[in-house]
Amino acid sequence: MLPSSRPARLALTGGGYRAGLLLDLLRRLPGQFEVTGVLARSDATAAAVARRGLDVHRDVAGLLRARPDVVVVSVPASAAPGLVLDLLERGAAVVTETPPAADLDALRALWNAAGPARRVQVAEQxxxxxxxxxxxxxxxxxxxxxxxxxxxxxxxxxxxxxxxxxxxxxxxxxxxxxxxxxxxxxxxxxxxxxxxxxxxxxxxxxxxxxxxxxxxxxxxxxxxxxxxxxxxxxxxxxxxxxxxxxxxxxxxxxxxxxxxxxxxxxxxxxxxxxxxxxxxxxxxxxxxxxxxxxxxxxxxxNDEEIAVATLLQRAAAWARGDGPPPYPLAEAAQDHLLGLAIASSVTTGGPVVTTREAWADQLE
CATH class of the missing domain: 3.30.360 (Dihydrodipicolinate Reductase; domain 2)
Structure with missing residues (x-):
């Protein structure tokens, strides 16, 4: 078992397919994780979360009142950066899903706004x-x-x-x-x-x-x-x-x-x-x-559940100051940069050479 003085306290945002998988996993590890609440902005999502017996919140301020170690952002890549920045402004530590932004422009904007603070990890497992x-x-x-x-x-x-x-x-x-x-x-x-x-x-x-x-x-x-x-x-x-x-x-x-x-x-x-x-x-x-x-x-x-649970537990320990960052935004940004280059090469029919980006300094 990973060393832990207490269960990792996680809050979640979103109620889609991926969020549902996470909630099912965390429920099976009650000694390791505690879900402090779920942000659900639609009535359907709120009802689904309530059926799981979890606290439902309709705004970010309410979600953070329970003082989770880290907030897991599980929403589409197009919506994630705005939610990540809102959470950071309120002092939260964040784990966001992959990819952290929809395209290169959004990725650069997210990095410029959130990267230097080093308070964002990515769920790359x-x-x-x-x-x-x-x-x-x-x-x-x-x-x-x-x-x-x-x-x-x-x-x-x-x-x-x-x-x-x-x-x-x-x-x-x-x-x-x-x-x-x-x-x-x-x-x-x-x-x-x-x-x-x-x-x-x-x-x-x-x-x-x-x-x-x-x-x-x-x-x-x-x-x-x-x-x-x-x-x-x-x-x-x-x-x-x-x-x-x-x-x-x-x-x-x-x-x-x-x-x-x-x-x-x-x-x-x-x-x-x-x-x-x-x-x-x-x-x-x-x-x-x-x-x-x-x-x-x-x-x-199963093997994926082991990987996801390991990353989330390490993220909570990092947020408390008890361990290293499991997968910083800089790492995931470079991953996404290369993935976008693959897609761009397919589209253009020629080679794509990636450039040095602002997050590179944190990877050296």
Whole structure:
């Protein structure tokens, strides 16, 4: 369990799909989180929140009276910056959803207004997924030598670029981005609402991009528009280094002048077959060394829930002055800058070179 002297006190804004997922998750971790209230500006949202037995507030002032550690802004990217600034002006610490703004102009405006205060974190959790965290630990321990390239095919734009940047350690380094998009038929049997009952394919767009950060560091981005949920497309990650390569959970590396060894990241999952401990992730290990241990044993969380809960708990600790910032606005702004460059390259049909932005100083 993550160390905590008391439950993380969170307030939420919004009542959409993502906010509902967060509330369901936090309810399952009562010893770790306390929801102090929810900002619900529509009657329908207010009624839905009230049915959960939570305090409903119709304005920001009311939401903050309970003195939450941090406020989670879970509204569309077009509306988030205004709400973030309102909260900051009232002295709140904020975690906003991804992306933090809708486009580059809005991102720059948000940074100019809120960035220097360093009171905004972003709910970017992909490097906190257990297997991604274990892969990052492989890189951190130097088992690949110097990390030089990442190939990611699992999620879209800013989420993917957050993993690329984190694994390569490129900070705010400018990148030359070249992207193309193709459309091909693909069945889409599952949506947010569940199984569709349809086996017929429909046109779906796949975007492939290369990102060159210079100094031998690069990335390959490959994403099909429904890939995050579509079981007909796998999630893949490759991290290449100066003395080895990690392909998903399989590691090959040079350990001596004439010695190449292979290893695998092994997942210990309880509750399978005759294991009566209950279905739960225990840990991920490589060659007998634990890379990641589940911080919420017994809660029966899936991998994304572990990642989200970890980020929110770290955000509350940061807001109280008890820990480092989990994912500052500067990091997410750079992620979004690269994601927007991928989209721009597809639109223009040519390369896009990112420039140094105002938030770069905080990433050095």
């Amino acid at each position: 992909y490097l906190l997924f257990p297997h991604n965290a274990a892969r990052a630990e492989v890189v951190r321990r130097g088992l690949l030598g110097e990390a030089t390239s990442v190939q990611v095919s699992s999620t879209q734009l800013y989420h993917a670029t957050s993993m690329v940047r984190g694994l390569l350690g490129v900070g705010a380094r400018p990148a030359r981005v070249v992207a193309t998009a193709t459309t091909a038929p693909l069945a889409d049997p599952i949506t947010r609402a569940g199984w569709t009952g349809s086996t017929g394919p429909r046109p779906q767009v796949t975007t492939i991009a290369t990102l060159d950060f210079g100094d031998g560091r690069s990335a390959l981005y490959d994403f099909t528009q429904t890939q995050t949920r579509n079981p007909l497309r796998t999630r893949r990650m490759v991290v290449r280094g100066s003395s080895g390569e990690l392909v998903d959970d399989r590691l090959v590396r040079l350990t001596g002048p004439t010695t190449v060894v292979t290893s695998s990241i092994e997942r210990r999952q309880t509750g399978l077959q005759q294991d009566v401990q209950g279905f739960d992730l225990d840990h991920l290990a490589l060659d007998g060394q634990v890379l990641f241990r589940n911080p919420y044993p017994g809660a029966r969380l």
